[in-house]
Amino acid sequence: MALSDRIALAERIGEFRYSPLDHARFAYPWETEAMPASGPRTWQAEVFQQIEEHLANPETRHAPCRIAVASGHGIGKSAGISMINKWALDTCVDTRIVITANTEGQLLTKTGPELAKWAQLAVTGDWFKVNATSIVSTMGDRSKSWRTDLVTWSANNTEAFAGLHNQGKRIVLIFDEASGIINKVWEVALGALTDEDTEILWLAFGNPTLNTGSFRDCYGKSRNMWKTRQIDSRNVEGTNKKYLDELVTTYGADSDIVKVRVRGMFPSASSMQFIGMDLVEQAQKREVEALRSDPLIYGVDCARFGDDHSTLAKRCGRDARSRPWLRWYGADTMKVAGDIATEAMREHPDAIFVDVGNMGAGVVDRLRQLLPDMLIIEVNFGGKGRDAVWANGVRVKTANKRTEIWTSMRSWLEHGAIPDDQGLSDDLTGPEYGYDEEQRLALEKKKHMKARGLPSPDDGDALATTFAEPVAPRSVPGYMNPENYGRSRGGDRYAELD
Template sequence: MASKIDPEVELIADIAGFTHDPLGHALYAYPWGSERLPSPGPRSWQRDTLTTIGEHLSDPETRFTPLRVAIASGHGIGKSALISMIAKWGLDTCEDCKVVITANTEPQLRTKTMPEIAKWSRLAITSHWFKITASALASTAAGHETAWRLDAVTWSKDNTEAFAGLHNMGKRIIVIYDEASGIDDKVWEVTLGALTDEETEIIWIAFGNPTKNTGQFRACFGKDRTLWKTRQIDSRTVEGTNKEYLQSLVDAYGEDSDIAKVRVRGMFPSASSMQFIGMDLVQEARTRETGQTLGSDPVIFGVDCARFGDDHSTLAIRCGRDARSRPWKRWHHMDSMTIAGDIALQAQMWKPDAIFVDAGNIGAAIVDRLRQLMPDMLVIEVWFGGQGREVEMQTGVRVRTANKRAEIWTSMRAWLKGGCIPDEQQLEDDLTGPEYAFNADQAIQLEKKEHMKKRGLASPDDADALAVTFAEPVMPRTVPGYLDPVSYGKGEYDRYSEV
């Protein structure tokens, strides 16, 4: 009578057959097409990456040469799922394999990366082989729990010891970076020390949105590209992504905008992906010809207020597309009454149709004084923390904003595409300094000034002053009929007649 084969022994034998076949392992180990995992299998780009690893390990010439893979992509392509598949394959198919995973931040690692790894580990047919904790997968085989494991490791540029001792001679090491753009260069340098073991299978994979155009992740696609197998993935080309939402980002910001490059196209930004206004947009506005403004364009004053410290108060003057012809004015360490008096003198000269004032700091006092000095002038306070409205980013495309400051900066960003500004480096630095994010409602939110200062940047006083001019619509000026474009072609007067 034939002896019955132990299912566990049979499972071990099957899994052993995938030692150098991570794609085969993924297809075998998970319940694809089931209620628990409705997808029919890994996505195309995931299959390609798993195949790349398998081909490298299957070739005796390359097996013990460290494999480095860097993948930059837009949102939603399934990076965390692939990280989980690679980690689980590595552990399942090599005794005493070491897997180390880190991410750009501790919350990313704790709340996103590790929960995804735990989910896929539970889905696997070999789920009972490893014990899951909040920061690790450890082998359940007696005596192997400390040597055969995955660890989620937080990092600090001043404390990289966790990576310094990463060795596993004669076996397998897998290092995975999640959101690699945000991982400090010192961590990358220390990880290089793990690539020196002989006769060892070494795999180092860096995933992420390409949020910075500097640093080691960027170098993988630049000066170090001969050391890495690289790929940049447009999220719109991947199965299962929210293509309508992704395209809306492209439509709102433009195909070549940094936001579309980073969040959708998997391309590195012209500056920083978090930079709300790109340098190219500002430099074009600095050098653009002033041109002629319409006689009906209102003259608008924008005032950003500061009292002490390194910040300064600024008066920006804009008329239609022209924010250059009328000189701006700045005050350092000046009291509200003096500033208000100076603004009143400027108003006598330029005859503004409206004055918008940042009501923070000493702004409220300036508003009161201006109304006292010029009772017939339209003076409006602007509260940066007030409710933000949906505004037009470009023709036909509107976006949500988290507060009033985000709203006016968004309107200013759209205006810069055709406007002209003073040719000053300080103003360019102010405009390109703030970074942005999306809040829970997918509304644009600008970086706070105190956070900018922690990054070594000055408060963007000049840019805020220009942005304030977009706080509310201002009615066009009344002009003589013969200057009003609306009048052209009306009446019996022929402006081209030779009589």
């Protein structure tokens, strides 16, 4: 190519600095034997336009642009990633791009080859050299500053993303099959979003295989920071509609396999998730009324300092929503116990259950001083677990007291009502489960949750504590008392209903 032609091409490519869509339409040999399609697919074009809208606006250009795409199979995800990668490299000098995936195999045998294919198909194919784990500039000595790197990670090595800085230029961070990337990697990646006056793109793509974790949070508690979309494979050009319809017919539209593989929706429950999101969402929306005979029960989970907090949950029969819960951060025993006593003197609960771990024993002692006539019961999470109802009347053996009460709570959620609170939802859906050596059900330990990057489920433990022991119903109207069967007051058996 003549020098004048190369200069003209560079000037033309420069016009696409903020437009991945125009770049894609220009840079590739569409409607040829190599690329029969007429251009990017509709969903790809929509994502490219979101990027353009963000970068073309001076007000948002230097704020991080976060886009998450959850999809079914076969939508052209890797091709979309590859076009974004090539556009980002072509249109900004010294762009730095880091791409990772859920596994090394995915990154090096699927994502990497697709990146290489699109990089070489482009009209600017000779601008960059494709290596096994990188794509680097062929211009002078810029191979170290103008590049894409394919970075693998492990649970013990997440720091590869911490040094991704490129102030005043452009940074692109892409997560492929993002559901399988652990929370710690997402946390470390936040360090790449701090450069001033820098174009920063963070894009997460994948099948929504897990109902917990940071990718799921993009659609939940972190949704205010992310532009999200969920794509049904049946609505995308070029997908195998016959196969997808067979999956729907075979498994049902609401089955988890169809939600994940076809509809681009997160499953109701991950494979080892103790409580599924569907149970929690239904309990958040359900309207219930407590019976007059239902006892009011307080459940207290105690934590001293750090990121954990103490929680007072309140449950009356099926209703754990109408009475406001209390939470304390960094409060001592006296403060927590005093506040609970104040609430109890106002609401007169029938029982107060307290987790005696951490500072719980001190809370129990103080409550017994302040409320001598009230039932205060210690709950030892590590104590012996009894059989508990899992669902539909099926009873299971449990490894310890904490597993027992969480199992009872799980069954209760099928009919109960809980606050529409994101923290509580995260707590309930966070723990996984397994089995001990005696094949008893065992809830995941808090320390193992923290190793996965999840906080201690303080709110979940507080609600579960209300199931520690059965509490007798409050006194009931005479017409509900079996002892009064056949009797009447003044000849009217239903006088109490007036």
